[in-house]
Amino acid sequence: MPFKILFLGRDENRGLLEAVKANRSDQEIWPTGRQDEAVSLLRREAPQAVVLDFDLPELQPLDFARIVWEERPGAKIIGLSKAISINAAIIAVKQGFHDVIDLREEPAIRLERELSALAKQWEERQRGEMLHQKQKAKFDFSNLVGRSEALQQVLEVVAKIIQRQWITVLIRGETGTGKELIARTIHYNSSTQTQPFVEINCSTIPENLLEAELFGYEKGAFTDAKSRKKGLFELAENGTLFLDEIGEISPAVQVKLLKAIEEKTIRRLGGIEDIQIKTRIIAATNRDLQAAMHENLFRQDLYYRLNVLTLQLPPLRERGDDVLVLARHFLSRFAEEYGSTLTGFMPEAEALLKSYHWPGNVRELKHTLERVVLLADGNIATHKAIAEAIESDTPLLLAKSRDLTNITIEIPPEGMSLDEAQKQLIEKVLEQTGWHKRRTCQALKISRPRLDRIIKKYGIYPRKLRSK
Numbered sequence: 001m002p003f004k005i006l007f008l009g010r011d012e013n014r015g016l017l018e019a020v021k022a023n024r025s026d027q028e029i030w031p032t033g034r035q036d037e038a039v040s041l042l043r044r045e046a047p048q049a050v051v052l053d054f055d056l057p058e059l060q061p062l063d064f065a066r067i068v069w070e071e072r073p074g075a076k077i078i079g080l081s082k083a084i085s086i087n088a089a090i091i092a093v094k095q096g097f098h099d100v101i102d103l104r105e106e107p108a109i110r111l112e113r114e115l116s117a118l119a120k121q122w123e124e125r126q127r128g129e130m131l132h133q134k135q136k137a138k139f140d141f142s143n144l145v146g147r148s149e150a151l152q153q154v155l156e157v158v159a160k161i162i163q164r165q166w167i168t169v170l171i172r173g174e175t176g177t178g179k180e181l182i183a184r185t186i187h188y189n190s191s192t193q194t195q196p197f198v199e200i201n202c203s204t205i206p207e208n209l210l211e212a213e214l215f216g217y218e219k220g221a222f223t224d225a226k227s228r229k230k231g232l233f234e235l236a237e238n239g240t241l242f243l244d245e246i247g248e249i250s251p252a253v254q255v256k257l258l259k260a261i262e263e264k265t266i267r268r269l270g271g272i273e274d275i276q277i278k279t280r281i282i283a284a285t286n287r288d289l290q291a292a293m294h295e296n297l298f299r300q301d302l303y304y305r306l307n308v309l310t311l312q313l314p315p316l317r318e319r320g321d322d323v324l325v326l327a328r329h330f331l332s333r334f335a336e337e338y339g340s341t342l343t344g345f346m347p348e349a350e351a352l353l354k355s356y357h358w359p360g361n362v363r364e365l366k367h368t369l370e371r372v373v374l375l376a377d378g379n380i381a382t383h384k385a386i387a388e389a390i391e392s393d394t395p396l397l398l399a400k401s402r403d404l405t406n407i408t409i410e411i412p413p414e415g416m417s418l419d420e421a422q423k424q425l426i427e428k429v430l431e432q433t434g435w436h437k438r439r440t441c442q443a444l445k446i447s448r449p450r451l452d453r454i455i456k457k458y459g460i461y462p463r464k465l466r467s468k
Contacts, residue, residue: 001126003119004045007031008038008064009053013080016108017051027119035064042071048122049115054081054100062095069096076118080107135197139181139188145329146322150314157311158182162190168261170246170306171284173313176363179284180244182311187240192280195239198232203245211253212269215260221270233266236279246306247287247298258302281306316358316365326362327353330369331381340373348383356390357418364390387445407432423458426451435462 007017007029017029030041033056042050050068054061065077079092082103089100098118101110141162144155161169169186171179180199187197205213212221216231232241249257260266261281265274283306292298316323327345335342345353358364368389376385407428409421426444433439441451454460 002026002028003049003122004047005029005049005051005115006038006041006045006047007051007053008035008059009033009051009056009080013053013103016080016111027115035059038064039067039071042068046072048075049098049118050075050077051111051115052077052079054079054084061092065096078111078114080111135184136188136193139184141185141189144181144185145326146319147325148314148319148322150319151322154182154311154313157309158186161186161309161311165191166278166280168281168306168308169283169311170309171282171311171313172289173284173286173311174315174361175286176361177313177315178362179286179313180242182313183240183242183282183284186282187242187280192239196236197240197242198236199242199244200232201244203248207250207253210249211256214253215256215266215268217269218271221268225270228268231266231268233260233277233279234275238278240280240282243281243283245285245287246283247285247289247292251297251299254299254302258299258305261302261305316361321354323353323358323365324350326365327369330366331373334370334373338373340376341379342373342376342381343379345381345386346383349381349386352383352386384445388447419458422454423460426454426458427460430455430460430462 003026005017005027007014009031010033014031017031028045030045030047032038032041035058041047050072052059052061052064061079068075068077076098077096078098079089079100080103081089081100084092084100084102089102092100099114101107101114141155141159144151146152161167169183171182173179183199184197187193200210200213202210212229212231214231214233216229216234217225219225219228243257256266260277263274264277266277267274289298289303293300293303316326324345327350331342331344334340353365360367368386371389372381372385375389376382407425409416409424409428411421426440429440429443430437433443437448437451441448444451446454
């Protein structure tokens with residue numbers, strides 16, 4: 001879309017606009033010397049800038065400017081005159097004009113500079129608006145995939161949070177359950193959606209740098225502080241600050257974070273003035289913060305300040321058929337993205353998807369389906385394709401083979417860890433195949449390198465060696 005300029009003025013000054021157009025082919029200029037036609041063009045073409053010739057007979061610049069601001073509130077107005085005084089130009093700018101250019105002082109250069117700057121600002125706003133619309137569409141509330149009761153309970157609370165702009169939220173859940181997705185959904189579906197969403201992973205930044213990132217610093221606050229820098233609290237003004245892995249911050253930073261949340265003020269490193277802040281705080285963690293409090297690793301007062309409203313995201317293994325709902329969603333999405341012919345899953349592939357425990361949760365499922373789409377052939381994803389794509393040393397518990405009898409693992413009354421069950425399964429299959437690794441891989445539907453990694457991981461040896 002071109003940058004549109006409406007010119008209302010005398011013919012002798014149209015040459016100035018033609019010079020501008022010659023240097024900027026991405027601009028359209030609509031010239032006229034009549035006010036009624038200018039109003040019509042204003043409504044029809046919706047220009048981003050208006051150039052007014054103050055010396056046009058019978059033109060009242062301020063009156064016409066009011067019409068512009070009423071019809072096109074965001075339009076910028078530049079005045080041209082060879083008779084206006086400095087005081088009159090200052091008054092016009094105070095009234096809302098972007099600038100008033102003296103036609104006696106190289107007007108073409110100055111006009112081109114001002115219009116080019118306005119066009120650049122407009123292009124940046126356009127790109128920002130396009131990005132915002134993409135983000136809003138991506139994180140629309142309706143895009144949260146899943147029908148399980150566990151997820152629906154979370155979404156009911158999210159719907160209430162969205163209606164309360166400044167409430168502090170704590171999101172808890174295992175790695176990969178979608179904590180950042182929920183945080184962005186809250187932001188882009190609330191009244192803060194056009195404001196900044198600023199995020200930081202507190203576990204990836206050293207303590208001495210984390211404080212500077214959050215609160216900013218003044219010039220000379222430390223050796224490398226060559227100039228003033230705003231912190232993330234300031235950058236998130238009127239928007240959302242997402243503090244991921246909040247359970248990893250040090251006690252010293254916890255104290256300052258608590259003060260910022262309670263008093264809604266911050267102080268830059270090396271600064272002497274408190275700065276008022278207004279931002280929504282969303283924190284997330286996969287740690288047990290209550291256990292961390294008992295170990296004096298997390299401040300109790302900060303926990304209760306963050307825990308105004310908590311969202312506990314369920315792990316994928318507790319979401320039932322959502323595994324298949326999500327798998328079909330990701331398969332369709334990546335098939336379209338990569339031009340794949342895959343359209344669904346074989347029944348045994350779906351059984352594997354449901355039986356696998358997904359320690360990496362939705363993130364692991366997503367990456368697994370992306371690999372399936374990239375590597376699998378045909379129209380239907382098979383058990384083998386899923387098995388080879390899963391990034392885990394966990395053997396597939398659905399393993400069956402015509403060459404093997406049924407394998408039973410006895411679980412004691414006190415229970416058994418998953419690792420121990422996996423170890424016993426591998427040992428029994430190896431024993432029944434006489435430690436024939438190729439047949440063992442066929443039975444478990446895993447690769448030879450993967451079997452070797454599992455054997456090494458669990459320290460599995462033939463029975464005759466274990467008895468020595």
